[in-house]
Amino acid sequence: MSATATTDAVTLPHPALDGLTASLRDLLGARCSTAQSEREHHGHGESYHPTRAPDVVCYPATTEEVSRILALCHQAKVPVIPFGAGTSLEGHVVALHGGVCLDLSRMQRIIAVNTEDLDCVIEPGVTRKQLNEHLRDTGLFFPVDPGADATLGGMTATRASGTNAVRYGTMKDNVLALTVVLADGTVLKTGGRARKSSAGYDLTRLFVGSEGTLGVITEITLKLYGIPEASSVAVCSFPDVGAAVSCAIETIQSGIQVARVELLDETCMRAINLHNGLSYPETATLFIEFHGTQAGVEQQSTAMHAIALGHGGSGWRHAASAEERTKLWQARHNLHYALLALRPGASSWGTDACVPISELATCITEIREHAKDAPFPVPALGHVGDGNFHMGFLIKMDSPAEIAEAERLNALLVNRAIDLGGTCTGEHGVGYGKSKFLRREYGDEAIAVMRRIKQSLDPDNILNPGKVLPPASP
Amino acid sequence: MSATATTDAVTLPHPALDGLTASLRDLLGARCSTAQSEREHHGHGESYHPTRAPDVVCYPATTEEVSRILALCHQAKVPVIPFGAGTSLEGHVVALHGGVCLDLSRMQRIIAVNTEDLDCVIEPGVTRKQLNEHLRDTGLFFPVDPGADATLGGMTATRASGTNAVRYGTMKDNVLALTVVLADGTVLKTGGRARKSSAGYDLTRLFVGSEGTLGVITEITLKLYGIPEASSVAVCSFPDVGAAVSCAIETIQSGIQVARVELLDETCMRAINLHNGLSYPETATLFIEFHGTQAGVEQQSTAMHAIALGHGGSGWRHAASAEERTKLWQARHNLHYALLALRPGASSWGTDACVPISELATCITEIREHAKDAPFPVPALGHVGDGNFHMGFLIKMDSPAEIAEAERLNALLVNRAIDLGGTCTGEHGVGYGKSKFLRREYGDEAIAVMRRIKQSLDPDNILNPGKVLPPASP
Structure with a gap:
């Protein structure tokens, strides 16, 4: 969705902007634009946050060009906002100060x-699907898969992370390494x-997650993985969210190495059924995947099935074919759109938090209780192996009352996650949507170090x- | 071993030292010492580096005490060197400036x-063995295992890392998190x-590996793992180091998830045989471990055995019992002492580098060629799943000629590893022994950012x- 409001941030045009724009045109020619449509396209991600367009949009082609652009902006003291696919969810790309x-x-x-060596070196504009398409004939893949x-x-x-993080990390x-300007x-x-x-000092990890505020990433060395000999996907229904989460916890604790374990609540399952013409039971459900050898995968699956039964799991069912597996994960990946279809005309404010897994059921259950009288659907889903979960507020963006209620629930959820030893964002990042929660999470001393x-x-x-x-002050 | 020389660093006693020592005594009583024996004990790790004792040794008991000690030292502008078990290998704990x-x-x-939640919170003085002893009845373990x-x-x-890093990371x-002063x-x-x-910003990763130069770690939250249902250990001999490494690469590439894959060259195998009364073939050898379900472990083992045969592997043999497994890994962990016994009176200068795995055989083979006329044994071993390897120079510390030759080989090895896209240290750290190589590895720009x-x-x-x-200048 594209948001409708613009930010309150009011800054005058930068005095050096005209001169800077001329220099950027000299450097980039037509790859430097001030056209209104391009500026507006670059003023927002996919979130509910108010938009603000940048003054200029540049399309560099090389690290050297990025370096020269930054040197010019630095001299002119004009803000620079890096932009990729525009899919950010916390206002990372909004040009708050032009x-x-x-x-x-x-x-x-x-x-x-x-x-x-199981690695690759890429430029930052490559998307995750493009990379995996490119790797198709190598027997390797890159596992990190945000929606x-x-x-x-x-x-x-x-x-970022996604469904594979419990097995392959974020x-x-x-x-492995970065080139940074x-x-x-x-x-x-x-x-x-x-x-x-x-x-x-681990400069790689310092720039990973710095959201363009410390430097601009222009080259990335990534780990790759051998496609496992065998994989197996299962679906299992549970009486409630708590039971599903408990099953996931016990599975991980018992040393069973799931590759994915995704929680979907009854609202998500309803959306998936409607959107994909499926007929899963509309109750808390786990989507599970195992990677390994054929025998290993079967043993892990059998072991987890036994654990699921102990938590009231029912209808344990394997995806019989590669086609069925793909269909199932596509349904999961397209959940955002399936949920939107539950309430025509609504936008989805998707929030994100992560807690120690033992607190996950508590946290989700509490917030669902707070949300039960909300005038809009509030689906819950999660990468439960990591304790990471999302809630979506399916609101009408022209309703101040609904926006206010979503803000209230979002703050409740985030603050509760932090109080339970968790974090205000497991994988969406801070942008400016979550920055107000950072002090509560880390304390003044850690924020001062970041600053x-x-x-x-x-x-x-x-930089951004x-x-x-x-x-600066609380 | 404890080294014999003292460093060239000459600094006058800090003018504020007497006053500071009095304040530290007020704070800590008998837990603040200036006794010569305690100072000397704290002036070195287990490496060949020249020693230098600190002026004062403090034994804080709490984060609060560490904070008060640092505040006093900060006011007096007196250096602070954190110290743990004294097992460092690159001079990290030498009080270069008192x-x-x-x-x-x-x-x-x-x-x-x-x-x-598969985690624990500990104080920094807990050793890895103490932690695992404590965890014994929980079904969990902590995998990182330096020698x-x-x-x-x-x-x-x-x-730090160790033999399990290929499966469990470093x-x-x-x-997960730190308390830092x-x-x-x-x-x-x-x-x-x-x-x-x-x-x-990822402050956790900034302090991990900062070797006491950015802050003092007083509390650590660590990930734990479920002890796998089954594990299996195998030993396999190879015609040479290159063949052993190629086998390891192909195994990892094919998606087989080894938990450990350790290379030992013919010198290491000779030392292990002599020290433990064993009779392995004295040729390049891999020690391998698999974790998983019983069936998964067997399939992985069978698959790797087939790969090993393709690289000239012979004598593939499983450790039949838990006892035999333990004995084998103990032999590996005690290799340092077994190697020392090869040359009575010698000390071991153990160096450490890490390269992309495809370069590992090249790098080790080249340096072995350079070392073949050295007047002392130069065993090679490695955590080959990571491309991390060590060479040991078994030298007499009273021989300037041997020290010079070890220095020459060490520099050759480290520079070659860097030129092959690797790093000057995979797991021992920089201390002051490796700091002279950091500029070549990272370049002036990254060093400037660290500074x-x-x-x-x-x-x-x-701080250290x-x-x-x-x-500062190259």
Whole structure:
């Protein structure tokens, strides 16, 4: 969806903007645009957040060009906002203070695939689906899979994950090294291609999840994985969300290595049935996948089935064919659209939190109780192996009352997750939508350290200003 | 071993030292010592590096005490060197500029074990063996296992790993959150207990591997794992190092998930035979372990055995009993001592590098060629699933010629690893032994970023000065 309101942030046009735009045109020609339609397209992601368009949109093609653009912006003290596929969910790409949008989607080269080393080097505009398409004949794949077909640059910048994280980790675990351009145009490499290193400060992990506020990512070295010999997908229904989550916990605790374990509540299952012409029981459900050898997969599945029975699980059913498996995961990946169809004309405000898995059932159940009288559907779903869950508020964006209720529920959910030892975002990132919760999560001392790091790398605050870090005083 | 020389670093006693020592005595009583024997004990790790004792040794018991000690040292501008089990291999704990040694080994509380969430919270003085002993009845274990029984604080600070990293990751992957005391005594928490988060800058990973130069770690939240249902250990001989490494690469590439795959060359096998009364063929050998279900483990083992045969592997043999398995891994873990016994009176200078796995055989083979005329044994071993390998120089520390030759080989090895896209240290850390290689590995720009971060957090450079970062000018 594209949001309708614009932000309250009012800043005057940057005095150096005209001169800067001329210099950017000299550098990029037609790849520098001030056309209103392009500016507006780059003023929002896929979230409910108010929009604000940048003043200029640039389409660099190389690290060298990114470096020269940043050097110019740095000199002019004009903000720079990196942009990938525009699928962000917390307002990361909104040009809160105007400035230059750096659209990296044309940097799409796959520079190297090192099959022997199980790694690849890519530019940030490559999307996850493009990469896996490219890898198709190698026997390798890249597992991190957020709902959208995001760019790998955006996924790196927001520390994204998805359904496979319980087995393969998040972007944090799968980025080996980066090429980064700093605020002043300096280019650096954060590491090589070794699988591990204890040499010096972990700059790779510092830039992963920094959401364009510390530097612009222009090259990414990623881990790849051998496609497992066998995989198996199962679906199981449960009497309620608590039972489904308990089954997932016991499974992981018992050393069974699931590749995916996805919770969908009764609202999600209804949406999936309607949208895909399916007829699953409309109750809390787990979608489960195992990877390994044929025998290993079968034993794991049998073991988890036994655990599921102990938690009231019923209707345990294997996807019989590769086609059925694909159909099932497509239904899961398209859930966003299936949910929207439950309430025609509604937008989905999808929120995201992560708690210790023992607190997951408590957290979801409590918030569902708070939401039961909401004037809109509030589906709950989650990557329960990690304790990560989402709730969607299917609201009418022209209803201030519904927006206010969604805001109330969102704050309740996030604050409760933090109080239970969790985090305000498991995988969507902070942007500016979640920055107000960061102080509660980390405390003033940790926020001060983050701020010192930001200041030491971007003293003029030109890199995606207003994102991640909360305002200076509580 | 304890080294014999002292460092060239000459600094005058800190002018504020007497006053500081009096304040520390007020705070800690008998847990603040200036006794020569205690100072000397704290002036070195287990490496060949020249020693230098600190002026004072403190034994704090709580985060609050660490905070107060740091506030005092900060005010006096006196260096602080954190100390754990003293098993460091790159001079991390040598008091290059004198100052206060912060011995954290008495902070040994296991604060919480959350079996449902597969995590625990511990103090930094707990060793890896103590933790696993404590976990014995829970069905859980902590996998990271460097050779020594290091403290988990030291392991966190050096981003340690060990034989299980190919399956369970390194300390980078297994630390969920930290409590850290900054140079001025400020206490902060870097995160909660959620399994993943995309909330803000990754301060946890910034402090993991910072070797006491950015802050002092006083509490650690670690991931734990369910003990797998089944495990299986195999040994296989190969015609040469290259064949063994190729077998390991093909195994990992084919999606077989080994838990451990350790290379030992013919010198290591000779040492193991002599030291343990065993009779393995004295040729390049892999020690392999699989974790999973009984059937999965058997299938993986069968599949890898087939791959091994294709690389000239012979004598594939399973450890028949748990006892035999334990004996085999004990032999591997005690290899350091077995190697020392090959040359009575010698010390072992153990070096460490990591390269993309496709370069591993090249790198090891080249350095072995360079070392073939060395006047001392140069065994090679490695965690080959990660491309991480060690060579040991079994030298007489009273022979300047042998030390010089070891230095030459060490530099050759490290520089070659870096040129092959690798790193100067896979798991031992930088200390001051490897800091001279960091610029070649990362380039001036990345070193400058590391320096800016150091300056922003420790402007007076009191935290473990002289470690990690190379000198300011190339």
